[in-house]
Amino acid sequence: MSPPIFVLNGPNLNMLGKREPAIYGTATLADVRQIVESHAASVGVATDFRQTNSEGELIEWVHEARDRASGIVLNAGAYTHTSIALFDALKSAELPVVEVHLSNIFARESFRHHSYVAMAAVGVICGFGVRGYTMALDALIEHFKKPAA
Numbered sequence: 001m002s003p004p005i006f007v008l009n010g011p012n013l014n015m016l017g018k019r020e021p022a023i024y025g026t027a028t029l030a031d032v033r034q035i036v037e038s039h040a041a042s043v044g045v046a047t048d049f050r051q052t053n054s055e056g057e058l059i060e061w062v063h064e065a066r067d068r069a070s071g072i073v074l075n076a077g078a079y080t081h082t083s084i085a086l087f088d089a090l091k092s093a094e095l096p097v098v099e100v101h102l103s104n105i106f107a108r109e110s111f112r113h114h115s116y117v118a119m120a121a122v123g124v125i126c127g128f129g130v131r132g133y134t135m136a137l138d139a140l141i142e143h144f145k146k147p148a149a
């Protein structure tokens with residue numbers, strides 16, 4: 001089996017289910033993990049699902065991914081909009097990254113319209129709730145099949 005896809009979640013995503021359910025829905029992070037892992041199993045890929053509230057830890061996981069993952073699905077939460085350090089880490093990982101957000105960040109406050117992560121990503125999926133994670137996994141798997149340009 002190929003190396004796992006790292007599914008990394010940033011700050012406040014441990015609060016899913018309780019946090020602004022009108023925006024983020026009622027599924028908990030444990031529910032998201034279960035949906036991701038059962039979808040991954042059904043399409044025959046391994047995943048390594050993690051969440052942290054720490055920018056440094058998220059960056060260290062991206063460094064780890066360079067040698068241990070085949071790609072990254074990343075919901076970096078608010079670090080998406082603020083972290084040049086995370087952008088630099090993603091560039092250094094030299095791996096395909098799909099950015100995901102539960103909410104449609106472009107229909108929200110203007111400070112959410114810019115993403116540093118997007119500049120290092122193959123593509124971005126947002127606004128589809130938890131389903132965005134399985135869409136992101138599928139997008140990454142499709143991307144693996146493409147010959148290098």
Ligand code: DQA
Pocket residue numbers: 011012013075076077078079080100101102103104105112
């Ligand atoms: C989010 C969108 C971000 O703007 C926000 O800071 C989050 C969650 C999402 O999944 O919709 O924490 O990444």
